[in-house]
Amino acid sequence: MFGAKSETAETPEQTAGSKPLGETATAGSTPSPVSAIGRGAKTIDVSDANLYYGDFHAVEDVTMKIEPNKVTALIGSSGCGKTTFLRSLNRMHELTPGGTVKGEIRLDGEDIYGRGIDPVEVRRLIGMVFQAPNPFPTMSIYDNVAAGLNLNAGRMKKPDKDAIVERSLRGAHLWEEVKDRLDKPGSGLSGGQQQRLCIARAIAVEPEVLLMDEPCSALDPVATLAIEDLIGELKNRFTIAIVTHNMQQAARASDITAFFNLEKSGTPGRLIEIGPTEKIFMKPDEKATEDYVSGRFG
Amino acid sequence: MAVARGILPSWAPYGAFAGAALLSAVVLLAAGSFTIALTLVFAVLVSCVGLYAWSRAVEGSRRAKDRVVTLAIASAFGLAMIPLLSLIFEVAKRGIPGLSVEFFTDSARGVVNGGGAAHAILGTLIITGVAVLISVPIGLMAAIYLTEYGTGKLRRALTFFVDVMTGIPSIVAGLFAYALFEIFFGPGIRLGVMGSLALSVLMIPIVIRSAEEVLKIVPNHLREAAYALGTPKWKTITKIVLPTAFAGLVTGVMLATARIVGETAPLLVTTGVIDSINTDPFNGRMQNLAVYAYNEYRSPGVMKQASYDRAWAAALTLIAIVMILNVLARFVYRRYRTEIR
Numbered sequence: 001m002f003g004a005k006s007e008t009a010e011t012p013e014q015t016a017g018s019k020p021l022g023e024t025a026t027a028g029s030t031p032s033p034v035s036a037i038g039r040g041a042k043t044i045d046v047s048d049a050n051l052y053y054g055d056f057h058a059v060e061d062v063t064m065k066i067e068p069n070k071v072t073a074l075i076g077s078s079g080c081g082k083t084t085f086l087r088s089l090n091r092m093h094e095l096t097p098g099g100t101v102k103g104e105i106r107l108d109g110e111d112i113y114g115r116g117i118d119p120v121e122v123r124r125l126i127g128m129v130f131q132a133p134n135p136f137p138t139m140s141i142y143d144n145v146a147a148g149l150n151l152n153a154g155r156m157k158k159p160d161k162d163a164i165v166e167r168s169l170r171g172a173h174l175w176e177e178v179k180d181r182l183d184k185p186g187s188g189l190s191g192g193q194q195q196r197l198c199i200a201r202a203i204a205v206e207p208e209v210l211l212m213d214e215p216c217s218a219l220d221p222v223a224t225l226a227i228e229d230l231i232g233e234l235k236n237r238f239t240i241a242i243v244t245h246n247m248q249q250a251a252r253a254s255d256i257t258a259f260f261n262l263e264k265s266g267t268p269g270r271l272i273e274i275g276p277t278e279k280i281f282m283k284p285d286e287k288a289t290e291d292y293v294s295g296r297f298g
Numbered sequence: 299m300a301v302a303r304g305i306l307p308s309w310a311p312y313g314a315f316a317g318a319a320l321l322s323a324v325v326l327l328a329a330g331s332f333t334i335a336l337t338l339v340f341a342v343l344v345s346c347v348g349l350y351a352w353s354r355a356v357e358g359s360r361r362a363k364d365r366v367v368t369l370a371i372a373s374a375f376g377l378a379m380i381p382l383l384s385l386i387f388e389v390a391k392r393g394i395p396g397l398s399v400e401f402f403t404d405s406a407r408g409v410v411n412g413g414g415a416a417h418a419i420l421g422t423l424i425i426t427g428v429a430v431l432i433s434v435p436i437g438l439m440a441a442i443y444l445t446e447y448g449t450g451k452l453r454r455a456l457t458f459f460v461d462v463m464t465g466i467p468s469i470v471a472g473l474f475a476y477a478l479f480e481i482f483f484g485p486g487i488r489l490g491v492m493g494s495l496a497l498s499v500l501m502i503p504i505v506i507r508s509a510e511e512v513l514k515i516v517p518n519h520l521r522e523a524a525y526a527l528g529t530p531k532w533k534t535i536t537k538i539v540l541p542t543a544f545a546g547l548v549t550g551v552m553l554a555t556a557r558i559v560g561e562t563a564p565l566l567v568t569t570g571v572i573d574s575i576n577t578d579p580f581n582g583r584m585q586n587l588a589v590y591a592y593n594e595y596r597s598p599g600v601m602k603q604a605s606y607d608r609a610w611a612a613a614l615t616l617i618a619i620v621m622i623l624n625v626l627a628r629f630v631y632r633r634y635r636t637e638i639r
Contacts, residue, residue, distance in 0.1 A: 120528055121528065122528075123526055125528075128522075130526075134522075138538075138636050147524075151527060151529045151534075152528055201527070205527055
């Protein structure tokens with residue numbers, strides 16, 4: 001992480017443009033197609049992904065595709081590995097002690113676990129919003145949104161930064177509520193506002209994919225609705241994968257639904273079925289899926 | 299069964315204690331063996347019994363037990379405060395006569411009797427300051443290693459040795475510093491920086507311990523939020539973790555400083571004794587307040603009382619420095635702490 005690669009990656013030219021992941025490290029890697037309008041949404045292709053915590057096999061043989069400009073919902077009972085799977089998509093899983101990944105996960109054709117790929121760079125392209133709102137307590141609202149830029153994008157002119165902060169806060173539907181108190185601490189906002197602040201922070205660095213881990217589980221219904229509307233808009237710019245326990249939310253907000261399940265506790269979670277949301281909720285192929293979405297089990 | 303019961307007046311515990319104290323005093327006076335300490339001991343015992351009986355008769359046994367335990371805990375707290383308050387009172391009473399402008403401005407150079415402690419105050423500040431400069435970076439980085447990087451056996455071993463280091467007798471730290479410098483400079487070497495090094499040996503484990511605790515309570519989700527933005531680990535630590543823990547880290551360092559500022563034994567064997575001001579820790583002996591107080595007391599001049607006064611004044615100054623550090627630590631903590639959820 002202290003290597004020359006992550007140093008060079010902090011220059012604004014590189015973070016601003018869409019560069020293939022491994023280019024600075026491995027000469028032989030296939031360059032991914034560069035979208036004409038800067039970073040566009042990208043496809044994540046997962047094949048035979050197996051995830052482990054030490055010896056514990058948490059997720060088994062997942063093969064699926066997360067489509068660009070669509071919202072993919074991951075549903076399933078607690079402990080079936082949805083969150084673990086989501087965290088493996090931007091290499092956060094390996095931050096947990098013992099967390100390992102086998103199989104291939106490709107971002108527009110490029111293996112994000114390939115040799116010479118810097119996980120830090122992967123996370124720059126694939127942003128994440130967490131279950132509990134987690135604004136940085138030492139920073140103001142403005143600095144929270146600009147955190148990704150301040151931390152990683154090198155020096156930037158103030159007007160440019162202002163523009164990105166405003167655009168991100170507008171994108172997260174928070175601008176009108178906080179525009180007069182950008183210098184106040186982010187922890188002073190309500191839970192729903194904090195979560196939108198975290199979304200603004202994630203989209204400020206213009207990722208290609210946005211992962212959301214139960215983003216509404218700590219929020220009231222009104223704030224939840226606001227976030228769902230937001231997700232509907234954000235999919236025009238990003239690829240979105242969202243873990244949710246809320247069936248209605250999956251039905252309302254997603255285009256594609258993937259159902260995860262495990263046979264009994266202690267066994268690895270598996271992907272049971274993936275398909276258009278309507279199909280999964282109306283006439284799924286698998287009995288387990290039907291039982292789950294209709295509230296029956298076993 | 300009736301729910302409503304009698305209740306003692308709010309002054310009951312104080313009344314019981316005052317009554318018991320009065321009774322004990324009278325009885326002890328009559329017996330001819332009155333002392334304040336003995337009176338207090340009897341007062342606590344008598345008031346416990348008396349309050350229990352009184353409360354039980356009026357309020358029932360549950361409340362009676364509650365009152366006795368409350369009284370016992372309050373007495374234990376009072377007992378713990380007695381040595382502290384009496385120490386501060388005694389040092390203030392004896393130290394204030396020795397304080398003068400001269401005490402803070404003059405050294406003891408060339409004076410047979412009298413002189414000040416400016417050289418010792420300066421020495422204490424310099425020796426401690428250098429010790430802080432050595433200890434803080436090392437302690438902080440070690441704590442960062444233990445919380446952010448260390449894993450498995452190495453981490454456990456280091457934690458163990460840090461714990462062992464916190465228990466090192468201070469004279470051993472002094473002898474260590476002396477032995478180290480003796481290798482390079484020959485026997486009899488005395489330098490201010492030697493004292494600083496000895497104090498660092500004592501201070502580093504305290505800094506590591508406190509910093510480690512503070513860094514541990516920085517919630518993991520903040521680190522993850524930074525990682526998810528594509529932040530490298532070292533930047534996450536320097537820009538997110540350390541600022542979040544800032545108040546706690548500063549408080550820990552200040553308390554560790556307060557802990558070492560009055561050390562005497564390691565400085566006796568490393569910095570030596572001198573009468574004049576020396577501001578260069580790398581050259582020659584350096585006086586400090588603790589050793590100054592020790593010397594004024596052990597070998598007073600012709601005017602013994604003046605020497606004793608200066609020793610007490612030095613002790614009072616040391617306590618004042620420690621108190622100032624503690625107050626500053628509290629202030630920094632209140633002013634800069636971040637609300638962490």
